[in-house]
Each structure stands twice: as C-alpha cells, then as structure tokens.
Amino acid sequence: MSGSLSKLRTEHDPVTDPGKSTAPEPENETADKPKKAVVLDLGNGSQVLHMQRFISYQDSWKYFDYLDKNIPWTRPTITVFARSHVQPRDTCYVASVGLTQLAYSGYQPHAYSWDEFPPLKEILDLVHKVLPGSSFNSLLLNRYKGGNDYVGWHADDEKLYGPTPQIASVSFGCDRDFLLKKKPSKSVQVKSTGRNEGPPSKRSKKLSSSDQHTFLLKHGSLLVMSGYTQRDWLHSVPKRAKAESARINLTFRRIL
Numbered sequence: 001m002s003g004s005l006s007k008l009r010t011e012h013d014p015v016t017d018p019g020k021s022t023a024p025e026p027e028n029e030t031a032d033k034p035k036k037a038v039v040l041d042l043g044n045g046s047q048v049l050h051m052q053r054f055i056s057y058q059d060s061w062k063y064f065d066y067l068d069k070n071i072p073w074t075r076p077t078i079t080v081f082a083r084s085h086v087q088p089r090d091t092c093y094v095a096s097v098g099l100t101q102l103a104y105s106g107y108q109p110h111a112y113s114w115d116e117f118p119p120l121k122e123i124l125d126l127v128h129k130v131l132p133g134s135s136f137n138s139l140l141l142n143r144y145k146g147g148n149d150y151v152g153w154h155a156d157d158e159k160l161y162g163p164t165p166q167i168a169s170v171s172f173g174c175d176r177d178f179l180l181k182k183k184p185s186k187s188v189q190v191k192s193t194g195r196n197e198g199p200p201s202k203r204s205k206k207l208s209s210s211d212q213h214t215f216l217l218k219h220g221s222l223l224v225m226s227g228y229t230q231r232d233w234l235h236s237v238p239k240r241a242k243a244e245s246a247r248i249n250l251t252f253r254r255i256l
Ligand SMILES: O=C(O)CCC(=O)C(=O)O
Pocket: 140, 142, 151, 156, 169, 178, 217, 235, 237, 249, 251
C-alpha cells in the first residue's frame, strides 16, 4: 500500500513508547549505528514514525549550515480565509521536472531543481534508504528563525499527493514541538481552502489524550506521516518563546 510504514527497514531497535524515549543524544554517535524508530498507530489507517537520531549530530550541523547559507529562502504572502499575510517562516521548494505544480494558500512556489543543491540529494538518498519503497520527488523546506516563527494547524492534503501520502520530515537546528491533533468530525468541520496560519482556535473543543500527540523534533531527527494522517489529522509547529535559535525542516513528498 502506498504510504505504508510496514516496509520500514527492520534492523532498528524495538519500537518503544514515544513518551519514554527522552534520553539525551550523544554528540559523538556514528552514522552506522542501528537507528531507533518509534511507530505510533493513530488508528483508522494512520501512522507516524519518529526516529530521533536519523542523521548524526555532526552531519546534521553540516547540512544546517549549508542549507542556511545556500537555499534561496523567501517569506511569501499567503492568503488564508480571504486574508493575506506574510507566511510566518521562510520557505523554498524543490521538485523534479514535469510534475504538477504545487499551490497552497493562494501561493505557487517556484520549483528549484535538485541539481542546484547536491546535499539535498544526499538527504533524499538517506530517507529512501530508511523507507524502502519510497520515492519522493518534491521537497518543501522551512526555516524558523526563532520561537516566533511557526506553522499553524493544517494537513498536507493537497490533491496532487493522492489520498494516502507519505510525508518524511527531517529537522536540523533548534528543537521544536510538532503537534498532531485529530480533525473535528465532519459535522463540525469548517471547510478550509488552505493552511490556517493563525494560532489554534480558543473555541476548539477539548480533545482526549489519544486525539493529540506531541513530538519533540530534534536536530537530525526524522518524522514520517503515513496512511490517512493527512485526511484525518492536523499538524502544527507552534510558537515557542524559549526557541531562541533557527530550525530548518525538510518535508519530502511524492506528487502522483
Ligand atoms: O516544520 C515542520 O516540522 C512541519 C512543516 C510542515 O508541516 C509543512 O511544511 O507542511
């Protein structure tokens, strides 16, 4: 099945509860060590995989520095619920040639070529290796300059990714929380035409603990959303007063 995590490479350590894997990361780890993966079954065919140490600490800083300096970051104006505002983070888009153009929130990013940024191809190869059967052909990059930068609640449910997209997210730099919450049931859902880049609604109903999850996305980590996660769940990276330094995030996707 497309977007399934069942084909994940099996040399990883046993899956553990995400809430308990809080050991600090050693800074001298080697890239070849088996990597621990946590798979969280969200129910109804949605899964999230979290690998805290996907890329070694040192390589991750090399990638951070390269991307920080060499990516042509922009902060576009987007339109959500008929209101225009500057996107609260830097962004860039890379895609293979000949694909359907991505557009979200009234914005169509320019598609840069993979050939312009060889380190991105290296990271893509690492992701493909750890997720057998995957073949990503586009990448949305985000740079959060500090704790005031964020991405509001949204799902990456654009039609061009199909009904069960697998989205692989690699993080570098400052640790940030990544939140998931179940979409409200159809009867209370407001039809959205894009990302809600505003803060979470204060009127939203209380969710039970199984309907919300928090992952701390550390330097060099991988998080993969699969199955129906984009159909049934929303995700966000909220503002954090204590996040003082920059974070770069890469989300690899496959356009069908
Ligand atoms: O920065 C992140 O971890 C998430 C980014 C994201 O959700 C997106 O670009 O669609």
